[in-house]
Amino acid sequence: MNTGNPSAPTFRYSAVTFDCPDPAELARFYGEALGLPTVFSTDDFVLLGQEGAAGLGFNRLADYRRPTWPDPAQEKQAHIELGVDDLDAAQSRLLTLGAVRPEFQPDPDRWRVLLDPAGHPFCISTLV
Secondary structure, three states, X not given: OOOOOOOOOOOOOOEEEEEEOOHHHHHHHHHHHHOOOEEEEOOOEEEXXXXXXXXXXXEEOOOOOOOOOOOOOOOOOOOEEXXXXXXXXXXXXXXXXXOEOOOOXXXXXXXXXXXXXXXXXXXXXXXX
């Protein structure tokens, strides 16, 4: 977006990066769930994406602490929202890939909260 200031830099949204204990494992989960290929990989960082589109990054953090959602003892920090056509089918596929369905579900008829393999909560919804 240009603000009309010719000296202002141009910014592009390029990626969201999640801290985790195992970047390869978390990239495998999201890569299979979203059909995204790996565009860059080291032992400590993996980036998924498509040419010209924003990606998802996964960064190794040595002292990573899993979120304890819905218990606020270790906050979730951030989460991703995924739009789906069929909640039950999407949930089944994501559980097969390694997600976990916590017992507490705020509104399971409208959206579902799942936990990725590193414990990050994420939502699936037909509303998005």
